[in-house]
Amino acid sequence: MSAALSLAAVGWVAEEPSGNRLRWSLPESAADAGRHIVPDTIVVERAPLDLKHDERAIKLFGPAALAAPGMWEQHGDVSLSGLIPVLEQFGRPVQAVRFLYSGMPALVHAFEGEHCVATQVLADGQWALLQAAAIDTLAITTQWCELQMLSTLDLYAPPPLPFEVIAEIDLEANGTAPFADAATRYPATPQLDDAKWGELQKLWAAAVAEPLGAESAEGAPSAWQELQVVLGARWEHAVLCGLGFVDGPDHAAPALDHWRSLLTAPRDLAYRVRDADGRLEPSNVICVPGAPAPELPVAPAPTIEQGAVRLGESGAMRASWEVAWGGLGPGSVGAEVVETVAVGGGSTTEAYAGRGRRPNAPPGTGFVHRDERVASHQVVVSASVRAQDGFDRIGPPGPASPPTPLAIDHHPQPPPLRGATTDGTTATLTQPPPVDWAPDALVAAAGGTVRFLRRVGDPARFSAPVLEVLPAGGLLAVKLEGAAPPDPSAFAGGRITIGALRGAVSLLAWPVAMVDVSHGDGPVAAAIPGATAEVSQSPADPALFVPVHELPASGLPEEIVFADPLPPPVTTQLLEYRAQIAFAGLLGPLGPAVQALRLPPTPEVPPPFAITTLGVDFYHRTVVQLELTNPSAEMLEVWWAEGSPPAADFSRRAVPGDAGVRHADGGRTLFDTLSLPIPSKVDRTVTIGVQAVNAADGRSDFATVTHTLPAA
Amino acid sequence: MELGALHPITGRQWQLSDDQSRSIWPDACLVVPFGAQVKDGTGKVINPVEGWSVQGGWTVTSTLEELELTDLVRNAKVAGVTAVWAAGPGGDTPALHVLGDDPFGWLTPHLDVAASASTTVYPLLDQWFGSGPAQLFDSPRRFGEMVIAPRPGQHGRLLAAPLAWLRMRMLQAPGARLSFSGPSGRPIFVDELWLGVLCRGEEFRGMMLESKQTTQLGGGWYYAMINVNVGGGADAVDIPYDGSILWVRYRHRPLPVQTPARVTLQPGHYELSLRGQTTGDAPEGFSDAAPVPWSAKQRFWVEHPPSLRPYVRFSTVGDDRLFGPKPGFDPTLPGVGFPAHRDYLPVVRFCVPYVRGMFPNLRLELDYPDAADVVEDVPVVPNAAGESTLPEAAIDWKTAHGGSVPPDDEVVMTRAMVPGAASLRLSHVPAAGPEFELDSWGIQVSRFANAASHLAWPGTCLTRSYRHDGPHDHPACETLAEPAWSASAAALIGGLRAHDLHRFELDQPAEPVAHSRFDASIAGALLHPVDWLGGEMPAEYDAPPGDWPLDASLAELAGPLDARAAQRFLLFLWRSGVRLSADPAAPALAAVGDPVAATTVEAICDDQDRPLALWLRTPEPLDWRRVHVEMTLRHVNPDSGCPTSYANRSTMALTVDPLPSSDGSGALLLARLSGTPTRLPRGEVTLKLRYEPAEPGLAKLRPRTPLPSGREAVTLAFLQPLGRTWPVKPPAAGGRVPSVRIPQVWPPVVDVGPPDPGPLVELIRTLSSGGMGG
Secondary structure (H helix, E strand, C coil), rough: CCCEEEEEEEEEECCCCCCCEEEEEECCCEECEEEEECCCEEEEEEEECCCCCCCCCCCCHHHCCCCCCCEEEEEEEEEEEECCCEEEEEEEEEEEEEEEEECEEEEEEEEEEEEEEEEEECCCCCEEEEEEEEEEEEEECCCEEEEEEEEEEECCCCCCCCEEEEEEEEHHHHHHCCCCHHHHCCCCCCCCHHHHHHHHHHHHHHHHEECCCCCCCCCCCHHHHHHHHHHHHHHHHHHCCCEEEEEECCCCCCCCCCEEECCCCCCEEEEEEEEEECCCCCCCEEEECCCECCCCCCCCCCEEEEEHHHHHHCCEEEEEEEEEECCCCCCCEEEEEEEEEECCEEEEEEEEEECCCCCCCCCCCCCEEEEEEEECCCCCEEEEEEEEECCCCCCCCCCHHHHHHCCCCCCCCCCCCCCEEEEEEEEEEECCCCCCCCCHHHHCCCCCEEEEEECCCCCCCCEEEEEEEECCCCCCCCCEEECCCCCCHHHHHCCCECEEEEEEEEEECEEEEECCCCCCCCCCCCCCCEEEEEECCCCHHHEEEEEEEEEEEECCCCEEEECCCCCCCCCCCEEEEEEEECCCCCCCCCCCEEEECCCCCCCCCCCCCEEEEEEEECCCCEEEEEEEECCCEEEEEEEEEECCCCCCCCCCHHHHHCCCCCCCCCCCCCEECCCEEEEEEEEEEEEEEEEEEEECEEEECCCCCCEEEECC | CCCCCCCCCCCCECCCCHHHHHHHCCCCCCEEEEECCCCCCCCCCCCCCCCEEEECEEEEEEEEEEEEEEEEECCECCCCCEEEEEEEEEEEEEEEEECCCCCCCCHHCCHHHHEEEEECCCCCEECCCCCCCCCCCCEEEECCCCEECCCCCEEEEEEEEECCCCCEEEEECCCCEEECHHHHHHHHCEEEEEEEEEEEEEHCCCCCCEEEEEEEECEEEEEEEECCCCCCCCCCCCCCCCCCCEEEEECCCCCCCCCCCCCCCCCCCEEEEEEEEEECCCCCCCCCCCEEEEEEEEEEEEHHHHHHHHHEEEEEECCHHHCCCCCCCCCCCCCCCCCCCCEEEEEEEEEEHHHHHCCCEEEEEEEECCCCEEEEEEEEECCCCCCCCCCCCHHHHHHCCCCCCCEEEEEEEECCCCEEEEEEEEEEEECCCEEEEEEEEEEECCCCCCCCHHCCCCCCCEEEECCCCCCECCCCCCCCCCHHHHHHHHHHHHHHHHCCCCCCCHHHHCCCCCCHHHCCHHHHHHHHHHHHHCCCCCCCCCCCCCCCCCHHHHHHHCCCCCCCCCHHHHHHHHHHCCCCCCCCCCCCCCCCCCCCCCCEEEEECCCCCCEEEEEEECCCCCCHHHHHEEEEEEEEEECCCCCECCCCCEEEEEEEEEECCCCCCCCEEEEECEEEEEEECCCCEEEEEECCCCCCCCCCCCEECCCCCEEEEEEEEEEEEECCCCCCCHHHHHHCEEECHHHHHHCCCCCCCCCCCHHHHHHHHHHHHHHHHC
16 A cells, blocks of 8 residues: 555536546655655556446445445445454455444444554444545454445455556656646646746655655655645646646647547546556546536634633743634535634734644544734634635635634743731731742733732541542542532542542542542552542632732732731731732632741730648648739749749749649639648748740740748 | 661660760661662561662662671671661651561650551552553553553554543453563562453353452443452463453562561670662663672670660559650659559569560669668569550551560569558669669559558548538438338349249349339239339439539539649639638638548538538549549438438439549549539438559559459448438429339349249238348
């Protein structure tokens, strides 16, 4: 296959140049002495044919569409069974396979070598048709099925046909022939002229001389690839280069080639081309009915897809979108696109050819990707298309798509923050030096702002047993058991841990969590049913934050000071602030957190107090009662020191009582057990102090009382 | 490489040095800090690892080829040297502990970390086949660590799963070779292998392979896990399944683990030497790297620890807080602890099983400042209970790998103790040289032999109470006699048992038997004539009614023992408004901390003389964590003054929260009925006090003579004549119960029938005439 010519035809076209339009291409990989094989002479052959209506009531297109029934090889009904999907090896690659399917619903994959070239869903009692340049294997995902009336179409080995030579095209002349001579191949007014023909000749010469597989620098196409693009752009170019031909009545005398017995009216025919020297294998057979080629259809309105306005790497705004079309008919190879783009206030209209088609998309569909630098984030696109086929025919214009505004796809990072402080009334956030953060072009153009948020909730978390685990694409579907958390959607973007498996929760639609485990090509830790899943909300979930301040993104000061009144803390409090960009009605991601520490106020010195000793316990510790003169709501602790040390020394010399920190009973009464010295013969003096302590272990100064322990 | 040492019990660390002043202890581990775990070529690493990693496509393997410890004094290799990769939070660490015998032992002083530490367990891994286009392949193809080599002449197939939502490819490669290897081709052995397959129901039913779990996916498709037998481990298998494989689940095989006995060094001079090399296996197309050798040598000294304190897990005498933090209730003087009762043996339990390896015998000495010392040389022995201090993770690890967990050592003093303050000294008396002290701490030996004698009170009536106006002493009331009907009922029950008609369990209280149920039984029918003996008992409240619950300010002070119990004790007395002193000029709570001369029970009353709590006071502190109290109260007649008889009412069963005093020598006993703290009514109170030598969470006390029940028990029964009589529940509010005290027995159950009424009739006649009373 790789060394064979490839032939295509559109059928009879009435417009100039009228006749059956043909074109062929050279094999990509056929080489001789390291260069592409380019025949010196291409021989065009034609055979009369009796095309009848296809007896299989199925809709055909592509290579199967015009094939005569007799060209299909019949294989009868084929039953296939086994634990594995059925494989059907053909003798040599075919271009089409069709059968009436009988069996359970399944998928059929058609392979060329190791590559899957076509796939179709199979249902019982329905026809299947798989077409590709080459099919050598079928794989069907079922254990039993029957392929009824199985037929294959091999266009490279058809039944013998009475071919006769109608033209001999001298490709060798391409390099030197003047344009006027070359133009005799194209029996109509060409669009090329001398100069462009000269350029095409240079390209031809470079491509022919280029080693097979040559690569150009930085991704530019090689001369061979560039030649294929030029030839593919217009059928006229192929004809002028001897890679196309019109079998019709408009021809004058050839200047470079030979032809004879050309058609004057449409007939059922088969064509084939071959290398006169036989270095390349003959082309496939193409069948042409004896009737005018069908007109190209009116194109439906295209759709504007995947539109987005982004910030490019250079910092400039870029808009990208795709114009996608369908319904252009199987014979179309692309579309002529007329596109109107409105950027900000103004708009421009442009026409261009679009030839893109996705690998698995059906014929008649296509798309073109567009990427433009824009001056505004507001971009609206509309377009209409006309079908184009590979033989320079163009269909009627269709309706335009509705104007489609392009979404902004931008996730600007907020300015970095270095620290945060708060006095409970005013918060201050600082930027790290140098303070040179500025909004990007898109945020600036949209008049964006920086919002500052404070966290008001802790990330939620829950545990649940795992019921089932199934992979689903790059994700794991984890079915959980038990009671649903109050707000399952809050866990999207959070984390999940199941034994050794750690992943991000893409979605939690209770009881199923979709988990992204980001494993690359390697293995992931298995999540076993019955294990416990620990699920936590993202600490940066916006639902945990409230906005507390907002400033224009441009001209942000080094210190951002704003009012953020808060009730006094009862214990140590850690406030978390983050920044976020707001622009064009959108919000960027939350930036890193900065934290401000708040301590409860240092308590005041406790009120004065009176001391009563209540006795001595088994360990000779003294039980004391302290009565505050005024009630105190603070937590208090009793200390004592021997003697009557100066107030400044008391805290250094004193030791606490056994009772520790607690509230006074009724705000006034404290009991404690102190290991005071036991006087024997003389009174002993001790100093007892009371200190207020807050929940953050902030301590007041002591209120002290000197107390005398009477001698026993 | 800088080598260190780590004491696994205390966490103390040393930098290894040939300086005798920096000697390590005999049971220290030598720590070799590798950058990553290395392969063991010595056979001495008890939890060896593969020791290779892939770095930039190269498979880098470091191998430990020599690990020796040389006794430089004896010029001999130390036998039995082992090493272990230490475990930490998140799995193994690259720290090799030479002389360690389990990965978790070094976490003994960090039990919180030990709880979250783990050895690296190879997880089960899932290898998928991606979501790309369908493909055929006939040459080996790698998926992560897996290589699929199709059978010659056959394709391996990667096809989209027929269920669109699966969005992934499945593999079909019947008979293909499935092997596991690293990027450089180094084989990986797996010890578990599963195939996650997608199949039709009929296919699944026909499967001959072991299937673990199945899930129906809809559309007639099933997902099943098929186990592939890899024996003890394999690096390649032929795929035994012809159908569609969604993924392969496997686990790396860990290397076998040993659990040898621990080696403890003798004091001396040693040298540690290590040697190994690192190799780099190249990926395909590159040359292997030249091996890089590495080595380390370090001399060090070993000496006995200066003190046994780090090795002591607990002591049954002295302050247990000396041997580690013991949060919660303990009002004793730090360093002294609760007085030890003399009927219990002083036991010092160590936290390792090898103290006897360092000190086969220890001298225990009770040093009294004002009495003759008590000295005893005792052997260091494994504790008979087989208990070990090792973290649970270490115990699990050892037992899981076939090892045993040796019990910790202990010493037990058997000589009798003398009451009073003393010091307990632990000394080593070497074969040659002077005795040296290894540890000592203060203790207090109780004047009581045991807890029962400590708590025993001979009184039969509450005679002292405290009110807002000070203490009040009352004359003791006389003990009440049992009513005749009670004795008769006991005789009846005995008679029934003798008659072998019915089965009773007298010792277990049961819910009151409804009269109707009782009537329905044969015994009920037979006993019916005795109903008249005492009349029916009134129904009782099951929660304190009216003004009986304690005020909220007092009730909130009841509760389990904690570090604030002493405060709650003082606050209860304070808030109750009582005065403890008869001297009106004295503080209300004067002498509240003073010990009493003998054990007694008093009452804390409100202004109406109704007891808010009982106050059980003893001369010495007692560990109330070991004391469990139950209280019952029999109602009495009349409603004031000294009781003269028992009321024909059901006995109240109350739960009790002891609220110990600030030194633990006494406790307020707060009664609860159905969970509500309540005032106590008049009646005969029975306190059952149970003392648990083996209270969970506390050091186990060892009685000199084993206690038959494993615990001590003492019952205090006394009249409580203060306050009011517990109200009777109005009749409309509840049903009636039988008058005979048979409600305290299980419902009669017929064992054999029909009964022979003869003896019973006689018995009933006898009872009716008041005979058989005792």
